Amino acid sequence: MPKKRSIAVVLATALCLVTAGCAESSTRTASGGASARAAGSGYPVTIENCGRTETFTKAPSRVVVMNGGSVGEVSTLLALGLGDRIVSNQQSYGMSEVAGRAEAIKALPTGDIELNDAYDIPGEAMLGLRPDLVLSVTTYGFDAKNGFATRDQLRTVGANSYVSPQGCDDDPSKMTVADSYKLLRDLGKVFDVGDRAEKLIADSEERVAAVAAKVRGKKKPKVMVLFANMSMGGNDFSSVVAQGIFNDILAEAGGANAFASAATTTFADLSKEKVAATDVDALVVISYNDPDPTGYARKLLKEFPQWPAAKTHTYTVLSDSMYLGPSNDLAVGRIARMLHPDAF
Numbered sequence: 001m002p003k004k005r006s007i008a009v010v011l012a013t014a015l016c017l018v019t020a021g022c023a024e025s026s027t028r029t030a031s032g033g034a035s036a037r038a039a040g041s042g043y044p045v046t047i048e049n050c051g052r053t054e055t056f057t058k059a060p061s062r063v064v065v066m067n068g069g070s071v072g073e074v075s076t077l078l079a080l081g082l083g084d085r086i087v088s089n090q091q092s093y094g095m096s097e098v099a100g101r102a103e104a105i106k107a108l109p110t111g112d113i114e115l116n117d118a119y120d121i122p123g124e125a126m127l128g129l130r131p132d133l134v135l136s137v138t139t140y141g142f143d144a145k146n147g148f149a150t151r152d153q154l155r156t157v158g159a160n161s162y163v164s165p166q167g168c169d170d171d172p173s174k175m176t177v178a179d180s181y182k183l184l185r186d187l188g189k190v191f192d193v194g195d196r197a198e199k200l201i202a203d204s205e206e207r208v209a210a211v212a213a214k215v216r217g218k219k220k221p222k223v224m225v226l227f228a229n230m231s232m233g234g235n236d237f238s239s240v241v242a243q244g245i246f247n248d249i250l251a252e253a254g255g256a257n258a259f260a261s262a263a264t265t266t267f268a269d270l271s272k273e274k275v276a277a278t279d280v281d282a283l284v285v286i287s288y289n290d291p292d293p294t295g296y297a298r299k300l301l302k303e304f305p306q307w308p309a310a311k312t313h314t315y316t317v318l319s320d321s322m323y324l325g326p327s328n329d330l331a332v333g334r335i336a337r338m339l340h341p342d343a344f
Contacts, residue, residue, distance in 0.1 A: 068137030215254030233269030
């Protein structure tokens with residue numbers, strides 16, 4: 001896969017998979033509760049983010065979205081109708097469960113930046129973009145040791161900065177769907193479109209609750225979740241999900257992670273023998289710019305014919321709805337229908 005190395009570098013560095021647990025609760029709001037209410041009271045607006053106070057005197061108009069192996073930030077901006085504020089976007093999964101989303105992301109400006117070895121925007125190039133808001137998945141994107149512009153440097157040129165939920169300690173293993181809602185609320189407040197954010201959240205919560213009600217009390221099949229054709233460790237299966245928002249989505253869909261006990265970090269680095277010895281009732285393959293994720297899923301099922309999933313050919317391919325972002329309800333619905341078709 002042409003982008004296999006770049007994806008591994010981005011995720012392995014930006015997500016810091018072996019770090020300790022994140023100190024910020026997924027249910028905690030960005031400013032002690034204020035961001036959990038609909039924005040719209042005017043400026044100035046203040047956000048508490050990773051121990052910093054960011055004050056906005058007006059809605060940002062030159063937004064830069066860093067890569068970080070995510071698509072949640074750019075998707076949230078688009079869901080809020082703010083695509084025209086983006087002057088440089090480096091995020092893409094190449095596909096999306098939201099109709100037209102992948103095409104909309106592809107059409108966004110990149111700023112014609114020559115990216116660094118971490119496949120992101122170098123500090124000097126960042127300042128040259130003249131941003132008034134820079135979004136990063138984790139604090140990694142503002143670390144001078146990595147060649148990036150720091151948050152203090154950005155402030156000196158009039159730019160605010162924002163680290164997404166659970167990114168303060170560079171550890172997404174504690175991430176839940178509530179963090180996707182927090183991201184929506186925070187950006188809704190920053191851009192004075194809190195009413196849009198609250199509508200998106202309410203609609204998502206309603207859809208998730210409806211699906212969860214249909215599968216409540218049913219046996220929870222064991223699901224393997226992994227990124228397609230990605231290598232981030234020393235074993236054959238180093239992109240198998242163990243913790244994070246993925247498990248929250250599985251729980252709402254009436255399933256359970258078959259490898260939740262394999263690691264306390266987001267990903268487990270597993271041998272082929274470990275994978276073969278585990279009962280897998282269903283398979284969820286996440287595509288990150290993979291040209292043929294369905295082919296990868298079918299190859300796995302053929303490789304492990306002893307799995308119940310292989311015998312029933314039970315799998316689905318997803319992308320951005322499985323990660324931080326505004327469309328987790330789509331993943332919940334798709335997985336629930338795969339696991340419990342009789343409930344629908």
